[in-house]
Amino acid sequence: MKISLPDEVYSLQDLKVIILDIRRYAKWYSQYAIKLHVTTVRPNDSLVISKNAADLINSYSSGRALDQSFLDELITSLDSMAATLPRMTITVAAPPPDSLKKTLINWLRQNIHPNMLVEFHFKSALLGGMVVKFGSHVYDWSFRRQILAAQDKFPEVLRHVR
Amino acid sequence: MTMTTLLQIFILVDVFVIGAVSTKIVQHAKEHYKPGKKGTAAPDRLTFGQLPGNLQQSLVQAAQDEFIKTTNQSLSQLKDSLGITTEQVNDLIRKLATDVVQTELNHYHADLDKLHIQAEKDLGNIKNEVSGYEAQLKVKLDQELAVEKQRLVKQIDTKLGDAVASFLLDTLGHNADLGSQTEYLMTMLEEHKAEFIKEVTDEN
Numbered sequence: 001m002k003i004s005l006p007d008e009v010y011s012l013q014d015l016k017v018i019i020l021d022i023r024r025y026a027k028w029y030s031q032y033a034i035k036l037h038v039t040t041v042r043p044n045d046s047l048v049i050s051k052n053a054a055d056l057i058n059s060y061s062s063g064r065a066l067d068q069s070f071l072d073e074l075i076t077s078l079d080s081m082a083a084t085l086p087r088m089t090i091t092v093a094a095p096p097p098d099s100l101k102k103t104l105i106n107w108l109r110q111n112i113h114p115n116m117l118v119e120f121h122f123k124s125a126l127l128g129g130m131v132v133k134f135g136s137h138v139y140d141w142s143f144r145r146q147i148l149a150a151q152d153k154f155p156e157v158l159r160h161v162r
Numbered sequence: 163m164t165m166t167t168l169l170q171i172f173i174l175v176d177v178f179v180i181g182a183v184s185t186k187i188v189q190h191a192k193e194h195y196k197p198g199k200k201g202t203a204a205p206d207r208l209t210f211g212q213l214p215g216n217l218q219q220s221l222v223q224a225a226q227d228e229f230i231k232t233t234n235q236s237l238s239q240l241k242d243s244l245g246i247t248t249e250q251v252n253d254l255i256r257k258l259a260t261d262v263v264q265t266e267l268n269h270y271h272a273d274l275d276k277l278h279i280q281a282e283k284d285l286g287n288i289k290n291e292v293s294g295y296e297a298q299l300k301v302k303l304d305q306e307l308a309v310e311k312q313r314l315v316k317q318i319d320t321k322l323g324d325a326v327a328s329f330l331l332d333t334l335g336h337n338a339d340l341g342s343q344t345e346y347l348m349t350m351l352e353e354h355k356a357e358f359i360k361e362v363t364d365e366n
Contacts, residue, residue, distance in 0.1 A: 086361070086365060088358075092343075092347075099344075100344055100347075103344055104347065104351070107348060107351060108351075108358075111358075111359075112355070112358045112359060112362060113362050128334070128343055128346075129334075129346065129347070129350075130343075130347055130350070132350075132354075134358060134361055135361040135364075135365060136361075137357070139350075139354060141347075141350045143330075143334055146333050146334055147329075147330070147333055147334075150329075150332070150333040153329065153332065153333065154325075154329050157325050157328055157329045157332070158322075158325050160325075161324065161325045
């Protein structure tokens, strides 16, 4: 069963939070199943998990009965994803707004990998543009690098100022 | 009283003294050689003409000698007197001259002091005026400099801003919007899409 990560879950950190949430749920579910098994009265305790985790469980189950093995399988798959999914680090000059994050993530998941993980950082020294770290490559498209690369042109531009 | 006046007084005094002495000598001589007086005073006595010739001669000689002696004595006395007078007059003149010079010198010093004070006062006024003018000039200059500095800074800011904008536009390309950079970032990603896909494929 292929897992499709929600748009809100785009970083490794987000994924790990969901895994932790599902683990917690799995543990709770295990205890709940035992209680159901040993008592005649239905236990009324419940566990609240995050919406993302709940959505992921629902989408992954797709009609399958929820049991311990399902949850264990899901956790294993998610662990595997966390270890193997392609991860990209994007550094921009200012804290990226949600709209920008969403645009970039959508593009990456549509064009590069459907479950692409992205980490966003910001560094004001970049002045603008972005630095992308992907795999073994670093792509520096920052304004800083471009300005520094063209620093010899600046005196010439100044000379033409009238 | 000037030196010329004093000298004129001195010469007049000398002339007067010489005149008096000369008159005395002439009177004395006249008295001595007057023959009529002796005859009238003592007609019974011998007149000079009745005296033997050699006696007359000896008397005349004696009178001449006496006259010469007296004249010489008078001249000597006059000379001494003139010497003393000259000395006194010289002293007086020297004293007067010294006094006059001293007085004139005092006046000169007083005038000089007045002039000095006046000059100092004038100089002080000029100095104050110059200082005031300098201060005014300095304030004016500072103001003008500040205005000029402001103008130049503004001009530099504008020109530098234009230059930087031009440089950035030239360097970063027309896709680089310094405000919203989404388009620029998407363009960059699109340009390297193939490389990303290859990277993912290679990892798998």
